Amino acid sequence: MTDLAAGSQKNIAFVRTTPAAQAARPPLPGGPLHWVRKNLFATPLNGLLTIVVLGLIVWAVPPLLDFLVFDAVWSGSGRDACLASPQNPDPGACWAFVRTWFSFFIYGPYPLAERWRVDVFFALLVFGAAWLLWLDAPRRDLGFGFFFVALPILSFVLLRGMPLLGLPVVDTALWGGLLVTLVVASVGIVVSLPIGILLALGRRSTMPVVRLFSIGFIEIVRGVPLITVLFMASVMLPLFVPPAWSPDKLIRALVGIAIFASAYMAEVVRAGLSSIPKGQYEAARALGLGYWRMLGLVVLPQALRVTIPNIVNNTIALFKDTTLVFFVGIFDFLRTIEIARVDPNWATPVTSTTGYAFAALFYFVACHFMSRYATGIERRLAAGDRR
Template identity: 55%
Template sequence: MTDATYSGDPAYLRAAPAPAEPPPALAQGPVAWARKNLFSGVTSTVLTVAAVAFLAWVIPGLVRFLFVDANWQGANADVCRANQSGACWPFIWAKAEFFWYGPYPETQHWRVNTVEIVGAVLLGWLLWQGAPKRNVAALLFFVAYPILSFVLLHGAETLGLPVVTTDLWGGVTVTLLLSLVGIVFSLPLGVLLALGRRSPLPIVNAVCTGFIEIVRGVPFIVVLFMANFMLPLFLPEGWTPDRLLRPLVGTALFAAAYMAEVVRGGLQAMPKGQFEGAASVGLSYWKTMRLIILPQALALVIPGIVSNFISLFKDTSLVAIVGIFDFLRTVESGFNDPNWTSPTTSATGLITAAAFYWIFCFSMSRYSQGVERRLRAGRRH
């Protein structure tokens, strides 16, 4: 309708669009989120109230123990014996170096620091999704870095580095080493075992299936004992594996068996049309797996893969049973120092260990969630 054809009063006509009204307060924001996630029904409300009550009961006491009533300074445990209502943080400060390096010679700590810094840089480069030349990072991390790490940590007289035997390795260094080796080797071994279990060749299928079922049917401690005491029996005389290499092999094989079942679940979830489409364009079996099936299958089971990695990281604490001085073992050995014996020393050390494991496990979980979000966004586009 135009002014030329309208003869009435045009005063009520709007000359510009009306400003957008904000949505109702209960449709967005914290209130809407709480209604949807915390109070969506009777069961949700009861659980929310119970959780809040539990936190209100636990958190104040924990805060008092860790911060308010804690002991922050002291040359020995006298201050912690005098004040038994708070954490004994001087114990952590005094033993921090031992917790990190174990009995590794103090004058050679720079070698451990170099290995850890280089590893952190390469790992960050490899995991950064937008980083340039990630293939170079992968080559350096999986090929050059292990050689550099062994030379630096073990030493070589020809290079002027004193030899440090593995019985002097310990602390956080050993925990990170066990976890990294287990994670790096368990995934490719798990993929091969999963493919072997699905193989139409009876012998390959039987060997892979038998290995997976046997390993998954025994506790991790048994695998460690078998790797520590039985592995040397299968090698020629004089070829006894290093005391640290044995649990490394056992850890990698144990994790690979569980990883194989996770990968097999992803392979079984792939539609048959993916295999038929690859066959229609003439791709061989291995090219089909490498280019089409495995990338999609592994993306589907990222939560399961990361869950296995997290379990593996925590399970490395069990290697102390076969004499490996990992991080948790160093913390426990610190309790035996008579200079730091107090009622709160053990609790402080164990809380510190729990925080250490939680930080690493939570970081892995958050990174995997970020990868999942990016993959979902890619599939939507």
Template identity: 50%
Template sequence: MQEHDLSFVRAEMVANQPAPKSETGFGHWIRVNLFATPLDGVLTILGALFIAYTLPPLIDWAFISAQWTGSDRSFCATAAQGGSQPDGWSGACWAFVGAKFEQFMYGRYPVDERWRVALTGILFVVLLAPLLIPKVPRKGLNAILFFGVFPVVAYFLLVGGWFGLEFVETPLWGGLMVTLVLSFVGIAVSLPLGIVLALGRRSKMPVVKMICVIFIETVRGVPLVTVLFMASVMLPLFLPAGVTFDKFLRALIGVAMFASAYMAEVVRGGLQAIPKGQYEGADSLGLGYWQKMWLIVLPQALKLVIPGIVNTFIGLFKDTSLVYIIGMFDLLGAVRQNFSDAAWASPQTPMTGLVFAGFVFWIFCFGMSRYSIFMERLLDTGHKR
């Protein structure tokens, strides 16, 4: 048999070669992300010039020329006179934030009872963190504790009047505490209620559909300020004589109803994006309506509208500052309320307080946004990369 020369056949795989130097490194990243086109280059240069013009004065205002300690406005005035900022642009008065920090967090909640607010916050974080981490087991039990048990415990801790705890009326609540309570209740109520309203609007039963449409379009047609005003001022006028309930509770109901109407439209958009074949496939398996929605349609629809859901949550978190108009003081309201303190009345105080409040709002909103992106990537199983 004739032998063939196999010397040209490779006996082993070629070792991996490093990427070309022109396609790696910091220089490649700059070229691709900042100077990919002439227009990108021009915009990058303009952006760099803008940052170079604005960032140094901001750093000087926030850190270098700022006053960090003090007991009244005189400390900030002294720092302003010796600072490096031009006239009318003195450094930040962080001493004001330090002196009023507890009021920004708790409002006028009794000082000796503020441990109850801190304990509620710790329970909130301890129960929420496992829900947000996908690999932590027993999500069902965790959800029952967070959405079922925690609100009851938080109510007894914050309101008191039971188990030897001093009763604290809600007009004394304020600061970040009110912002978080309003946000938590609004988010926890608006998502399930929004799902029900979205399903009702797509229902084939005329009465159910009409009720959901009227509710959604009515609430979406008025600003939140009007809803809060109606819940706080007008609602008691329609109640029977002698029947009333707490103003803070009325605000909670107004915020939750308002957010649920917007959430319903977000979820309805996800339901409309599901192909008709998914509904028909579920029907062919003999699944009932609720089985079809719970097992087939809603998981896909909610995954598609995660950005819209989180966007509604972020908007709700920021809109809690509107309760200021009905005499309640959230974080922003507490900051603004302390501007009238004669001991801290100075040109530096309002700007510093508003920057602090804005930074706190940004931390929470940015955290929700980043977690939304994380969940989108985790649930993006429709296409293989």
């Protein structure tokens, strides 16, 4: 009986000795219908909002396309081309007006014979920005030096002029259009970040004088609108320098923009610094790093990465706020449109609307690309964290 039980137990196996056949992976839900159900109609509220948004698109987009594209006037030499006629009783956008004044929108009253200097400035700006923002570009350290050191010097020499180099001097009163908008925005964006970092560090400093100065600067500037800062810079700044050194109108506007943007950027950076755990500071000190090396190698890289969305929001807001220099007499992009639309040869309600539509399209495209670039950077950094 015992031998029989032992023989039967020899045929019992509790561990598989051969691999099981591999089962096919069940198909994952996919396709357009699944994407629509998941993203647009996941919940009843989501579905209701989707229907409302689709209704708004159907209501607004066709008339907008009719005005901007299908019924638009693309050619003409004067206001008569944009007025209602038997052939076109309901004219759309007058793009002939934009085409006629396009060079004025770009250069303003900059001398015609010297506009090649503005074109070179645009090319250098695009080259420097591409070199700096392309994360896989070779020698980005040189790109950093070119954008922040060489480019401002070259731009000033090109746009302002230097008789020793054969470049006639062009007063900043003759700068205008997109040129001024890009100059003001570039100066504000480039200057605000380093000054904002210093102010944020000063606000967290243990030295009372530095901390109180930083807090006072930030709170006072953030407590007034940008137009007030611009007026103060335009009126008060010449009182603090000798008459011979009094800056021109554009320099005053640049100073006002830089002051205003720096205060807001300081709060953005301070929020990023506050998000860094205390253990990061302690670990850096344990490694023997000094204060500035700790900030440069450990703290600031993490803080700035956390605040990338807020930095981009500030940058976009500042880029759009450059239109306020119009109120202190600067011929920016919007100011050139205002001048062109009241020209008697083109003054019609349609040309005014077209000019503002052209400005809106320009700012939308520029801000959209800045936002998409920031989204790509965030996605890339998030992928690095997952690894």
